[in-house]
Amino acid sequence: MMRPRIMRQVELVEKVLAYDPDADEDLLNRAYVFSMKAHGTQKRASGDPYFSHPVEVAGILAGMKLDSTAIATGLLHDTLEDTVATSTEIEKNFGKDVLRLVDGVTKLSRIELQSDRTRQAENFRKLLLAMSNDIRVLLVKLADRLHNMRTLHFIGTPDKRKRIAKETMEIYVPLADRIGMQDLKEELEDLAFAELNGDARASIISRLEQLRNEGGKLVDRIADRLKRTFAEQGVEAWVSGREKRPFSIWEKMQRKNIAFEQLSDIMAFRVVVKDLASCYHALGVVHQTWPSVPGRFKDYISTPKQNGYRSLHTTVIGPENKRIEIQIRTQEMHDISELGVAAHWQYKHNGKEAPEAEARQYRWLRELLEILEQASDPEEFLEHTKLNMFQDQVFCFSPKGDLIALPRDATVVDFAYAVHSDIGDTAVGAKVNGRVVPLRTTLRNGDQVEILRSKVPAPNPTWLNFVKSGRAKSCINRFIRQQQRGQYSELGKAILVKAFREHDAAVSEKALDPAVKVLKLRNAEDVYVGVGDGNITARQVLNIVFPGNRESEADKAPPLPRLHKPSSGKAGSGIPIRGLIPGMAMHFAGCCHPLPGDRIVGIVTTGKGVTIHTIDCDALEQFAEQPERWLDLAWDSPSEAEKSQGHVGRISLVINNEPGALSALTTIIAKHKGNITNLKITNRTTDFFEMFVDIEVRDVKHLTNIIAALRATASISSVERAKG
Known part of the structure; x- marks a missing residue:
């Protein structure tokens, strides 16, 4: 098989100079030669010289139009890990900035951890810390991963290919999405999809080919018709069209549970106009000319996505009676949609980007860093960041009009933590659009949310059952851990005081110093916590502090019997x-x-x-x-x-804490010939009662009628059939 040609030094430099005439040619030339010599005769799994990889990574970065320092980092990113080159050499030859970036990108395989998942989580944790100082670290890492995915088929072990593809889907795809690099994200998705479900991808490609054969140059014909229509209406526009990628099609089929034949918008057209006003003018032309599909219009210009993406999206029954998606944007919006944070980085360094735009762009990164600080271990961190990155968004407003982006199905508690962790910790109630609602209320696009607070922080552990954002989960878990630590510390200290008393000794930090050293803990507080939660026994501590002493009577006592929950059947x-x-x-x-x-x-x-x-x-x-x-x-x-026999159905309700509410509940159930057999209040606040009610009914239809009647009652906030 013919080997791909490695980009020559002069070609790379010319590619960078084409968009940045002030680029540091000397830096690029020295980095190219240093990397080539450092990698020497090393080979990749494909049999190509290893040096081809850093050159390809540099080429991808040049495609993003990054600066000379980032391109040099791409050329050198594997030298510290895979060659004999040292940090001192990198700093001496290329300066502190390049060394810092190379350090940030360097793979962390030297760390020996217990499992692949733990290693993956720890690597991601360290990558996030590195890129928080300079976003170019992430851009180089994504370029590195993209080239590795393009050559993934050369790896001989199927399990390793699948592991790399899965990691790409779980970590690098959502990261690329979060920084707005749409094309790179879609290519990573499709390359991973080819490995994880090659048969499905081949099937979709086959169906697309079949459609092309039936429709001829359909995309080109529709694009030409759009151009003519805009020109006739005086809108200066550049139009391009393309089919959606196989993974995007597959994901939609899975999400909506529909067959390929039922997909009617597999074509997307981009319309680039000269300014903001022209975006809305072009949208008016589209809707005036072709019927729009209800519920398919999105204005990401007035409410941009969290990654900075701005565009108008609409779906219409367009030319040749085909359902098509149209995206309308300016050239600057288009650059940002193509290059994401790379374009933001350029605008920022050209002095074009407003401070608030930059703050919005990097808010997600600050949130992930907060989760990093609060997570107890790498795996918890990975789980919460995946929650933060994967989910679709809903946009809500604070009373001051600030826009807060949240995951789909987010609740009032998620909103509170998104504003600030202190607000989440002290939340006791909320008003949505001026109406008092329970904290578990699910928010919708455009809701205005006001959080009612107490003076004392007291997150409820039951909130973990309904919050959706990684930030909320990590903050609640942190509070619970701190609270538990305090309780374990008090319990552990009481146990040790009693144990030490039998040896006529008093517990103190000095007395526990030997135990701290032997057990490799930080301080006496850790000893108390360990004894309190059962990880350390009082006997262990006594044996260290008083070696050779007899067992106390307390240590001889048999363990308490474990309680078993009775069956609920x-x-x-x-x-x-x-x-x-x-x-x-x-x-x-x-x-x-x-x-x-x-x-x-x-x-x-x-x-x-x-x-x-x-x-x-x-x-x-x-x-x-x-x-x-x-x-x-x-x-x-x-x-x-x-038929006349009764069966118990259970419902969960949230009712207003007001006179007559409970009476209304029982009256409606009795009126519909239901019989309450049990009622349990699970949560009580100044505004609401949350409860389970067991009702004797004939069948599921009988229970459904009762639920419908309860939902129509003003004093009942919500009612559902209970599943637990």
Whole structure:
């Protein structure tokens, strides 16, 4: 096979000078020669000289129009790790800036950690710290990953290829998205998709080819028609069109659960106009000429994405009766959509970027750094940052009109933590669009949110069950850890005071010094916490502080018995169920309370019979790997006598804390012939009660009617069928 030609030194320099006439040619030439000599005869998995990789990375960076320092870093980024070159040599030959960037980009494989996932999390953590000082670190790293993905097929081990592709999807794709580098993000996605699901990608490419053959040069024809229409209406515009990439098509098919044939907007057209006013003029021309598709218009100019992306998006039934997506923007917006933060970096260094635009662009990075400070370990950090980077966004406003971007399905608590961690910690209530709502309320685009606060910080651990943002989760976890640490410290100190008393000694920091050293802890406080949470026993501490002493009576005491939670299932009913083995014991699960009319399955447990769950019960996940325990069940047609039997359904409610609210609840249930068998208030605030109510009903339709009636009641904020 013919080897690709390595870009020559003069070609690289000319490519940089084409967009930056003031580039440091001497720096680029020296970096090129140094890297070539340092990598010497090293080879890549493809058999190419290793030096081809840093040259390709430098070429990608030149395509982003970065400065000479970044290009030199691309040429040198692997010299510290993969060659005998030293930091001193890099600094001496190329200066402190280049050394700092090379250090930031250098892979961290020298760190020996326990698992691939932990290593991945720790590397990502260190990458984030490095790029927080200079965003060019991330740009070089992304260029490095892009070239490695382009040559991924040369790696002989399938497991290694899959691991690299998965890491690309989980870390580098969302990072590229967050800094607005759309084309680079889409290429990384598609290259990873080829490895992770090659058959699906090949199938989509085949279908696209088939469409091209049927429609001829359809994209070109539609682009020409758009150009003519704009020209006729006096709009000066540059128009280009393209098909969406295979992964983008596949993702939409998965997200919307539709077949390829049902996709009607696989073509996207970019319209670049001269100024901001022309964007809205062009949009008017489009909507005046072709019917728009309802719900498909987005104005990212007035409310930019968090990565700085600005554009107008609309979908219309366009020329040749084809459904097409049209994106309208200025040249500057287009540069930023193509190059993301690289373009921001250029505008900033040319003195064109406003301070508020820069602040908005880097806000996400500051948020990730806060999560980094609060995470207890690398894996928790990785999980929370993935939460922050992956999810679609909803835009809400503070009472002062500040725009806050949040993940989809974010709640009031997520909003509070997005404004400031102190506001989240002290939140006790909220007003959305002037109306008092519970903290678990899900926010929608355009909501104006005011947080009601207390003087004392007291995040509720139950908030973890409904918050969506990584920032909120990490702040709540941090508070819980601090609170638990204080409790463990007090308990541990009390245990040690009692243990030391039996040796006629007093507990003090000085007395615990030997234990601190032997157990390799930071201070006496860590000893108290370790004893309090059970990781260290009082006997261990005593043996270190008083070597050779006898066991105390307390140490001889048997451990406390472990408590077991009783089963929540109840006795079976006379309603016939198809699929059960005659005579087999059965009971309904207390987690989902199945009712006649629900789709149901049975889980067989030796010695207990069959537990019946609804098909969407969360508890079924734990049995996913045990198909032999599943029974396919269905409700049989009941007799008239059996129809009158009661079954318990559970609902969860949030009701206003006001006179008559509870009375209204019970009256409505009674009016609809339901019978309350149990009621439990789970959370109580000055404004709301959250509760579970068990209601005896005939079937799922009966319960649904009761829920509908409750939702129409002013004193009831929300009501859902409970699943847990």
